[in-house]
Amino acid sequence: MKELLARLSRHPAATVRLFLASLLVNALGLASSLYVIQVLNRYVGHGVGATLFTLTVGVVIAVLAEHVFRTLRLELAAEIVGGDDEKLATGLFGLMLTARPTALDARPRGEAEILMRGVERAEAAFGAPNLAALADVPFSVFFLLVLALLSPPLALIASIFTAATVASIWFGQRRTVAPIKAAQAAGQAVATLVEAAGSGGDAIRQFRGASLLMRRWVQVSARARELRGQLAAQANGATSLNQALQGLMGAGIIAVGAILVVDGKLDVGALIGANLIAARALAPVVRLAQLSPSLQQAEGDLRAARAFAVDIPVEPGRGAVLAAYHGRLELRRLAYAPPGQPMPLFSALDVVVEPGGVLAITGRNGSGKSSLLRLITGLADPDEGQVLADGVDIRQLDPAWWRAQVSYLPQEPIFLDGSIAENMAAVRPGLGEAEMRACLDKVGLGRFVDEHPDGLHRRLTLGGRSLALGQRRRLALARALAVNGPLVVLDEPSEGLDRDAVEAVYSLLIELARLGRTIVVVSHDPNILRGARQVLEIDPSGCRLTASEVAA
Numbered sequence: 001m002k003e004l005l006a007r008l009s010r011h012p013a014a015t016v017r018l019f020l021a022s023l024l025v026n027a028l029g030l031a032s033s034l035y036v037i038q039v040l041n042r043y044v045g046h047g048v049g050a051t052l053f054t055l056t057v058g059v060v061i062a063v064l065a066e067h068v069f070r071t072l073r074l075e076l077a078a079e080i081v082g083g084d085d086e087k088l089a090t091g092l093f094g095l096m097l098t099a100r101p102t103a104l105d106a107r108p109r110g111e112a113e114i115l116m117r118g119v120e121r122a123e124a125a126f127g128a129p130n131l132a133a134l135a136d137v138p139f140s141v142f143f144l145l146v147l148a149l150l151s152p153p154l155a156l157i158a159s160i161f162t163a164a165t166v167a168s169i170w171f172g173q174r175r176t177v178a179p180i181k182a183a184q185a186a187g188q189a190v191a192t193l194v195e196a197a198g199s200g201g202d203a204i205r206q207f208r209g210a211s212l213l214m215r216r217w218v219q220v221s222a223r224a225r226e227l228r229g230q231l232a233a234q235a236n237g238a239t240s241l242n243q244a245l246q247g248l249m250g251a252g253i254i255a256v257g258a259i260l261v262v263d264g265k266l267d268v269g270a271l272i273g274a275n276l277i278a279a280r281a282l283a284p285v286v287r288l289a290q291l292s293p294s295l296q297q298a299e300g301d302l303r304a305a306r307a308f309a310v311d312i313p314v315e316p317g318r319g320a321v322l323a324a325y326h327g328r329l330e331l332r333r334l335a336y337a338p339p340g341q342p343m344p345l346f347s348a349l350d351v352v353v354e355p356g357g358v359l360a361i362t363g364r365n366g367s368g369k370s371s372l373l374r375l376i377t378g379l380a381d382p383d384e385g386q387v388l389a390d391g392v393d394i395r396q397l398d399p400a401w402w403r404a405q406v407s408y409l410p411q412e413p414i415f416l417d418g419s420i421a422e423n424m425a426a427v428r429p430g431l432g433e434a435e436m437r438a439c440l441d442k443v444g445l446g447r448f449v450d451e452h453p454d455g456l457h458r459r460l461t462l463g464g465r466s467l468a469l470g471q472r473r474r475l476a477l478a479r480a481l482a483v484n485g486p487l488v489v490l491d492e493p494s495e496g497l498d499r500d501a502v503e504a505v506y507s508l509l510i511e512l513a514r515l516g517r518t519i520v521v522v523s524h525d526p527n528i529l530r531g532a533r534q535v536l537e538i539d540p541s542g543c544r545l546t547a548s549e550v551a552a
């Protein structure tokens, strides 16, 4: 209900118009009840045809006018609801694209998709038809007042049943708070498992993960089904209670009304009209009761989506842009522990790489080499210390500008679902096909591209995993070259490549060094380590930096 009121308060002018339209709809809606009373009392009593004709023309006009105002009211409701949820959904998607990657890593898999679906559900629950219907709720009082003018005792009965229905909504909402939260958590567990099953591929089959995942599935889906069942049972119980209240109210009004008729305090026409008016007073409240579970669920969905939006840190959209980056890189007192790990991978790390210098990084598996490269590219933030580019902390730089200075080859290259050309143009907008081909030739992929009928427009699917690993790594190297940044950051560039490709990587490194690029390369390859002017060995007990006299 809070969400509904918040939405209305955001559009005060449209809300006033919506309630004015509702006032007219409800006032005109009274016409059919009054028509019944008048026909029974005046026409049936005296049999004057002209009276019946006049009353019928009047009610037809009123019913048509009511229809017009209902349509108008729907448009006003659409004005109020339009855009809010769409903005939230777009904002969530934007957040996925701009959030700090390490912050997303720490969240459950599939969470964003669940939240998006929740926003879609909320869009339907708080949609214009429901809002228009709910705008009738305050007019229950209007019908009860009209009923009081006809017969105070009957109005009292209708008021009691209307109040009882409102109370049932209130209690119902309190009872479903906990199951709705639990159902959302169970839905998240199901989504995480579905994601794991979808991305598990060969591993699930070959390493017999199916039975483990199936066991988990049985558990989480049973819990989700149980909670859904509990919520459905509560909703059915509430519907049934409301139907019973409606039936009891009708019976009560007819019984008490009949006594009043026999006592001569009410005529039959008024009794039938009163019954219709009482039903009309109760109807919007019953509609609210029917919508209440989905509105409550939608409120929970929106709360979760907004909490996600608030919790997730995003990369700054702006920052300083240097007139030119000369390639000097400094790691100053750097310390970093990956998300969820208490011990830092390294601390107090000091390294300076002068423009055109070559730093090789080595160390045991899991020592933090790739993590260090992510700190340099700005994909992760250090816990302590700074990464400085030409003396400026990279956190002060515009992330997009900084990335345009860094030719980065990640260890696990991933591509966008799009063509090779689209992937290469994404890193350097305006890159021509000739330059793309030159980069591909340098990594020995020219023939690979030419042999395919779509050439540069060959589509990459599954994030590039449809390519052989060696091809994927070479293509990722070509993409890094396309950036043409003063700083080259390569994670195991010769890993998983055939002999020709390894030779191509060596030549490329030599060429980049001759061009004066600053190179930071993670490698275990002795040839690459020999060619570096500085070698940094990462070790939790203390990193060692050795300088060599060998020029690349």
Ligand SMILES: Nc1ncnc2c1ncn2[C@@H]1O[C@H](COP(=O)(O)OP(=O)(O)OP(=O)(O)O)[C@@H](O)[C@H]1O
Pocket (backbone or CB within 6 Å): 102, 105, 338, 339, 340, 341, 345, 363, 364, 365, 366, 367, 368, 369, 370, 371, 372, 411
């Ligand atoms: N996003 C992350 N969330 C949680 N832990 C992470 C994350 N990234 C890395 N780690 C952890 O940090 C540690 C170092 O990982 P990293 O990939 O940097 O090591 P590495 O030295 O490059 O290893 P390798 O030689 O195997 O490539 C590992 O224990 C890894 O599990």
